[in-house]
Amino acid sequence: MLRRALLSPPVLISLIVVVVASTLPLYVSGYVLGLLTIAYYFGVFSMAWDLLFGFANEVNFGPSFLIGLGAYTAGILDSLYQPPIALCVAAGVIAAMIGGLVLALPALRVRGPYFGLTTLVAVLILQNFVVVAASLTGGEIGLTVPDVISIDDKVNYWIALGFMAVSGAILYGLSRSPVGLILEASGQDPVQAGALGFNVVKHKLAAFLVSAFFSGLAGALMAFYLGAASVGTFIDVTVGVQVIIGAVIGGRRTILGAALGAVFLVALGETLRPLGDLATFIVSAVALFVVLFFPAGLLGMVKGVREAT
Amino acid sequence: MSARAPKLEVEGLQKRFGGLTAVRDVSFSIQAGEILGLIGPNGSGKSTVMKSILGVERPDAGSVRVDGREVAGWPPHRIARLGVGMVFQHSRPLYRQTVIENIILGLLPDRLMHLLPLAATDARARAIAERVGLAGVLNRRPSTLPFADLRKMEIAKAIARDPQVVLIDEPFAGLTARETASFAALIAEMRADGRAVLIVDHNVKSISALVDRIYAMHVGERIAEGTVEEVMANPTVRKVYLGGALETAARPETAFGDAQTPFLEIDNLNVVYGKAQALENVSLHVHQGEFVAIVGLNGAGKTTLFNAVSGLVPYAGDIRRQGRTLRGRTAATIARDGVVQSPEGRELFGAMTVSENLDMGGHRLPDNVRAERREWLFDLFPVLKERRSQTAATLSGGEQQMLTIARALMMKPDLLILDEPTLGLAPVIMEQISKALARLRQATEMTVLLGEQNVTFALPHADRVYVLEHGRIAWEGDPSRFAAEAGARYL
Numbered sequence: 001m002l003r004r005a006l007l008s009p010p011v012l013i014s015l016i017v018v019v020v021a022s023t024l025p026l027y028v029s030g031y032v033l034g035l036l037t038i039a040y041y042f043g044v045f046s047m048a049w050d051l052l053f054g055f056a057n058e059v060n061f062g063p064s065f066l067i068g069l070g071a072y073t074a075g076i077l078d079s080l081y082q083p084p085i086a087l088c089v090a091a092g093v094i095a096a097m098i099g100g101l102v103l104a105l106p107a108l109r110v111r112g113p114y115f116g117l118t119t120l121v122a123v124l125i126l127q128n129f130v131v132v133a134a135s136l137t138g139g140e141i142g143l144t145v146p147d148v149i150s151i152d153d154k155v156n157y158w159i160a161l162g163f164m165a166v167s168g169a170i171l172y173g174l175s176r177s178p179v180g181l182i183l184e185a186s187g188q189d190p191v192q193a194g195a196l197g198f199n200v201v202k203h204k205l206a207a208f209l210v211s212a213f214f215s216g217l218a219g220a221l222m223a224f225y226l227g228a229a230s231v232g233t234f235i236d237v238t239v240g241v242q243v244i245i246g247a248v249i250g251g252r253r254t255i256l257g258a259a260l261g262a263v264f265l266v267a268l269g270e271t272l273r274p275l276g277d278l279a280t281f282i283v284s285a286v287a288l289f290v291v292l293f294f295p296a297g298l299l300g301m302v303k304g305v306r307e308a309t
Numbered sequence: 310m311s312a313r314a315p316k317l318e319v320e321g322l323q324k325r326f327g328g329l330t331a332v333r334d335v336s337f338s339i340q341a342g343e344i345l346g347l348i349g350p351n352g353s354g355k356s357t358v359m360k361s362i363l364g365v366e367r368p369d370a371g372s373v374r375v376d377g378r379e380v381a382g383w384p385p386h387r388i389a390r391l392g393v394g395m396v397f398q399h400s401r402p403l404y405r406q407t408v409i410e411n412i413i414l415g416l417l418p419d420r421l422m423h424l425l426p427l428a429a430t431d432a433r434a435r436a437i438a439e440r441v442g443l444a445g446v447l448n449r450r451p452s453t454l455p456f457a458d459l460r461k462m463e464i465a466k467a468i469a470r471d472p473q474v475v476l477i478d479e480p481f482a483g484l485t486a487r488e489t490a491s492f493a494a495l496i497a498e499m500r501a502d503g504r505a506v507l508i509v510d511h512n513v514k515s516i517s518a519l520v521d522r523i524y525a526m527h528v529g530e531r532i533a534e535g536t537v538e539e540v541m542a543n544p545t546v547r548k549v550y551l552g553g554a555l556e557t558a559a560r561p562e563t564a565f566g567d568a569q570t571p572f573l574e575i576d577n578l579n580v581v582y583g584k585a586q587a588l589e590n591v592s593l594h595v596h597q598g599e600f601v602a603i604v605g606l607n608g609a610g611k612t613t614l615f616n617a618v619s620g621l622v623p624y625a626g627d628i629r630r631q632g633r634t635l636r637g638r639t640a641a642t643i644a645r646d647g648v649v650q651s652p653e654g655r656e657l658f659g660a661m662t663v664s665e666n667l668d669m670g671g672h673r674l675p676d677n678v679r680a681e682r683r684e685w686l687f688d689l690f691p692v693l694k695e696r697r698s699q700t701a702a703t704l705s706g707g708e709q710q711m712l713t714i715a716r717a718l719m720m721k722p723d724l725l726i727l728d729e730p731t732l733g734l735a736p737v738i739m740e741q742i743s744k745a746l747a748r749l750r751q752a753t754e755m756t757v758l759l760g761e762q763n764v765t766f767a768l769p770h771a772d773r774v775y776v777l778e779h780g781r782i783a784w785e786g787d788p789s790r791f792a793a794e795a796g797a798r799y800l
Contacts, residue, residue: 178417178423178425179421181417182417188403192400194386194389195393196414197386199384203421
């Protein structure tokens with residue numbers, strides 16, 4: 001089962017795409033590299049979100065809560081004490097996981113739409129906290145992160161690409177592993193999963209923590225890439241919406257599709273930027289079109305065609 | 310532990326939902342290698358008993374022992390790991406995975422760090438698939454399987470962990486006679502393997518060939534226990550399923566003036582849900598002013614039939630009202646033109662008051678007519694008048710049922726469809742509803758189509774009876790002939 005999954009077309013194609021993408025710094029401009037660096041971090045956000053939505057069947061409206069915790073914890077620590085960057089990033093990850101645990105423990109007990117509402121409220125609380133505690137967080141102006149991982153565009157690009165590739169491999173492998181199967185069953189029919197002997201809450205909580213780990217890690221790394229953190233780039237509800245739409249148009253329950261969707265979305269938004277506000281409208285319209293007519297998403301469409309034949 | 314210690318023991322089990330006691334003092338035990346049938350009509354509490362054993366519901370009192378260990382109040386996964394397996398009637402398998410992967414799921418340990426599949430698991434899953442007769446479809450996806458194979462896959466999952474106790478919910482629902490035989494053989498095999506099996510079903514007949522003993526329930530309590538013959542001969546069981554000496558007041562079919570074109574005609578109706586045929590060549594008619602009862606067990610197709618008449622499900626065949634086809638008309642126009650359903654699920658507006666719910670039913674009537682109609686309904690169901698400013702969600706089950714019927718009547722129906730109005734109600738409430746129906750029949754010209762599994766309730770009102778069984782009309786006739794001609798198939 002595992003060997004077949006490792007050699008399956010999505011994995012092979014992803015490998016080829018990553019190899020090709022790693023050669024891009026040799027012939028594209030710094031502008032494009034910068035754009036793709038951000039897009040790759042969003043790819044990780046969306047993949048981490050798909051683990052919850054696609055497999056645990058829990059709609060987390062607050063991916064930016066986990067992302068923001070990671071980015072701001074790492075950034076604030078750096079601006080206050082300038083410890084090694086790795087330490088800041090680790091602190092960001094831990095903060096995101098603790099935040100995820102605090103959020104998920106009570107939220108997984110409530111049923112249906114209330115889980116989603118709880119996660120949405122968490123985003124608003126974090127956003128307000130950042131604005132209120134301006135002396136610590138930089139408030140609405142934003143936080144300046146004094147250190148950066150590298151000033152070289154190419155190095156930053158390769159770090160983001162490598163990070164996305166490794167995260168994708170882990171998350172995809174997890175989704176195809178025996179625990180992934182249990183998680184999917186828990187999401188699909190919790191009563192039956194319980195009757196088969198699986199502790200549904202334990203598995204969903206673990207999925208939430210894994211999602212928080214990757215969201216926080218990506219958030220912290222992105223803050224060190226940008227050298228800044230602001231509500232608009234990390235916490236705002238629109239950030240969360242972009243992560244969600246990326247995962248959905250890429251294809252629910254595919255993990256790899258989520259990365260594809262997120263990169264596509266960032267690239268499309270940037271390409272259309274000369275159109276001003278119209279760009280947002282077009283991106284939203286495309287997303288709506290895909291959700292309404294191709295609910296399986298881009299990758300789901302391709303797979304659907306293959307499975308039907 | 311002695312060899313004769315039962316695998317499953319239930320003692321003094323009690324479960325309340327709000328004010329309703331769903332299960333009261335239920336006790337039974339099952340030995341290894343024994344099959345017990347737990348039967349009862351809808352609302353008898355048998356599902357609640359099953360859920361309490363499984364840990365999905367937490368019993369209020371009493372004990373559940375598996376292999377001598379007390380498990381009442383445990384979460385389902387712990388009970389399952391102790392050796393209780395469940396074959397669900399409705400389940401959602403993993404649709405993106407193959408049959409073999411679905412069976413493997415049942416074999417996995419509940420550990421977070423189990424990341425690599427084991428070859429041994431795969432081999433065991435194949436052996437189980439072979440045993441239940443799925444060897445030929447291992448690499449297919451569940452959505453491409455026939456219904457009977459999907460049920461076999463559920464059995465495979467349930468026995469994967471080699472449970473000591475197996476619970477099976479309505480094993481034969483939706484299966485053809487041949488499929489039923491092979492499914493029954495699988496269950497008999499569980500007995501041969503020394504498992505304790507509990508089968509939950511509606512009536513004795515469908516499981517009589519398979520079970521060693523029967524435990525019969527009605528409104529949450531035990532009414533009989535023993536061999537198939539003993540339970541079928543038990544007077545209480547006969548009364549619950551067939552009714553006692555019935556007073557019938559049927560009017561002959563010739564008494565109705567529309568013999569040429571009856572008010573409602575259904576011709577060769579067929580409804581298919583995915584792979585399951587819910588209705589097969591159903592033809593019936595209802596005259597203007599007639600009171601017709603459709604009796605049938607749960608899953609016989611009553612609700613599907615009514616939903617087809619109301620335009621809520623797609624169908625093949627024809628449904629005509631006064632000679633004109635209803636095909637192609639929306640559910641809203643059918644209801645507005647006077648074919649009104651009082652649904653099984655009640656579907657009241659829970660946050661609205663009794664009066665507001667009634668006004669929703671009569672929203673198209675002029676103000677004075679609506680007020681008049683409401684007064685008439687308050688007279689028919691006096692308790693609704695007392696409760697008129699209470700929200701529907703706070704009413705008791707019986708009051709909600711009355712409100713559902715009253716709301717349907719607010720629409721001034723020509724044809725009133727009542728789907729299981731006595732479901733889960735106490736006998737005293739049933740009697741009040743029964744009286745109201747008798748008044749409707751005497752005082753109005755209304756045509757009524759009543760769907761019931763409670764024969765005692767339905768027959769006294771009916772002019773004519775149809776028996777619906779596995780989606781087909783199995784019997785048609787006068788209510789006075791019912792017990793003699795159709796009673797046996799109803800036990």
